[in-house]
Amino acid sequence: MNGFDTAGLLAAAARYEDALRRDDVSALDDLFAPGAQTLRAEGGSALVGSTHVAAFRRRRGGAPPRWLRRVHLRVVSPDDALTVSETERLDGGSGLQTQLWHRGPDGWQVTAAHVSGAGPAQGTPGAAAADPAADPFEDTATWRRPTEPAPLPAGSGDGPLRGVRVAVKDLVAVAGQRTGGGVPRWLQQARVNPANAPALQALLDAGAAVAGIAQTDELAFSLMGVNAHHGTPPNAAAPGRVPGGSSSGSAAAVAAGTADLGLGTDTAGSLRVPGSFCGLYAWRPTHGAVDTTGVLPLAPSFDTVGLLARRAAVLAAAASVLLPAPDGGPARRPGALLRSRTLTALAEPATALAVDAALTALAVQTGLPLLDVEDDVTTEEVRAWTEAFRTVQAAQAWAAHGGFLTAHPDALSPAVAARFRAGADVGAQDLAAARATIERTRERLDGFLARGWLCLPSTATPAPPVDSTPQEFEAARAGTLQLSTLASQTGVPALGLPWGRVGELPVGLCVLAPRGADRSLLALLDEVAPREP
Incomplete structure (x- = not known):
């Protein structure tokens, strides 16, 4: 999106969400493009014309609370963009808001919008109470x-x-x-x-x-x-x-x-x-x-x-x-x-x-x-940071549990045991070098x-x-x-x-x-x- 006014569009979208939370209908009116072709659709009908959209807002008495979870931005042209926002409601339901934005003399404004929603999903994690008669420890993997x-x-x-x-x-x-x-x-x-x-x-x-x-x-x-x-x-x-x-x-x-x-x-x-x-x-x-x-x-x-x-x-x-x-x-x-x-x-x-x-x-x-x-971090540098972390982690893990592994060599699965044993081979020079790399990572972050x-x-x-x-x-x-x-x-x-x-x-x-x-x-x-x- 090089050259596209992403910051300006997101700022306008933020003003829209803030106005919606406060039911500031005047601010919402300003964020919709004026004119007979502006439209807002919801359910099975559409309002055509900015005056009809504004009148609807004044009648409804505010929108129900919602929280954005994902906003998908697609650039259409330097002055036009589409956003699809996925939302969560207080009752656990979800919603979608699709907006077509245009940048004109008054900045970014919505020219068309569609809103839809769904009730709470069935079978969502934690939606149903646990059976009080069930043995809570029956699932021994958990x-x-x-x-x-x-x-x-x-x-x-x-x-x-x-x-x-x-x-x-x-x-x-x-x-x-x-x-x-x-x-x-x-x-x-x-x-x-x-x-x-x-x-x-x-x-x-x-x-x-x-x-x-x-x-x-x-x-x-x-x-x-x-x-x-x-x-x-x-x-x-x-x-x-x-x-x-x-x-x-x-x-x-x-x-x-x-x-x-x-x-x-x-x-x-x-x-x-x-x-x-x-x-x-x-x-x-x-x-x-x-x-x-x-x-x-x-x-x-x-x-x-x-x-x-x-x-x-x-x-x-x-x-x-x-x-x-x-x-x-x-x-x-x-x-x-x-x-x-x-x-x-x-x-x-x-x-x-x-x-x-x-x-x-x-x-x-x-x-x-x-x-x-604008950073000069390279993937090779990140790999070096990660390797330094793994070196120090392995050395400390072996220091903490090497005695147990030595006494019980078959206590762990082979892959996990190998991670611990790698720490036994970390020498003082390698450990010092890894710590120095981590300090540089800290300064960069x-x-x-x-x-x-x-x-x-x-x-x-x-x-x-x-x-x-x-x-x-x-x-x-x-x-x-x-x-x-x-x-x-x-x-x-x-x-x-x-x-x-x-x-x-x-x-x-x-x-x-x-x-x-x-x-x-x-x-x-x-x-x-x-x-x-």
Whole structure:
């Protein structure tokens, strides 16, 4: 779209959405082209002429609330463009808005529009209540049965998270239970936890309750959600496809509606990847912002404790509980949303296109400028960054669990064991070189984030089929790591928005903010999603 006034069009679309929310009919009139040929269609009829369209707006008394999820922009000519916006309503229904825009003396205006809607989809994840008589642990690919007689912890009974059911990743200490790490042999030798991990305790103190202990990929060293010991949790958002990992059970439970919130970890993308594959909101905090005490480590330089949720309001409320107390100042909005064409192109083309539609929706809905950053980042440089991350991660993973693997060489599946053992071969010189590369990555990303929040695909592809070959899984994993480890290497917070669609498969848009800006990043959800619980 070189030479096309994308910024001007998106600014006009943002003014339209703002006017629609406020029922500012005068502003809406100004955004529709005057004249007898302007039209607006809905249902089985069309209004022809701008005066008739304006009269309709004054009669209807405002439009029902809606939230943009994807905006598809197609350029017709330098002065004409078509937008197709996919929307979500408060009742779970969806809608479409097609607008033909023309740039004239008064700027960008709508010359023709068509609006349609549909009721809540049947069988959407979490739409139906779980059968109270069903055994919640029957799905052993998603849930790990408790090994101890102690009951699972209940919440305080009151607080902002009252009634929220939490799927706790089997890396997080649950009082009275053992931590299994997705490995039967590890579970056998584990001791009973005397207390809840502080992150879990904070959720319980706010009224949440433990729905169950959710399965994880083996010692969290995987991104696909496949586990040779207990199987692959089902993906309710993409049946027949993997849920992503390593917070696989937590994501599967939340997507299926048997939990409202997933408490998991993210080292290289283990929340954002399942969020993308399962159509969930995902939050990786600033490194060190949430206490990791009582959580089984993988690579402490990158490990974080974060969240997954179907609904943005639940994620925001839970994240607020986990974060340190606010400083009292207002949330800071970024100056712009940034898009790097080099980074976006690391995703397969269909995924990049889907995420671009989600990003356009985010820009229109927030009114923030969408800027294509002029950067000299090359794909070769990104590969070097990723390789440096994998070197440090492997070395730290071996330091954390090498003793266990040495004592129990057959405890892990061959692919996961090989990742750990690669860390044993990392020498001091290679480790120092990798750390130096990561520091340069950090400086480069800080330069981006000084100008705005960086937006990129959460994953390189949608969820692969469950029956993919090991080579196909590894290709998906390697491609995604180039995107997901940017936040990991630099310690910045990341928010996954589940708005992209490749066909019917969800893919996530990931927004990166400066370190410590978690509350400002999460405040974005209040602008773009329903507030109601």
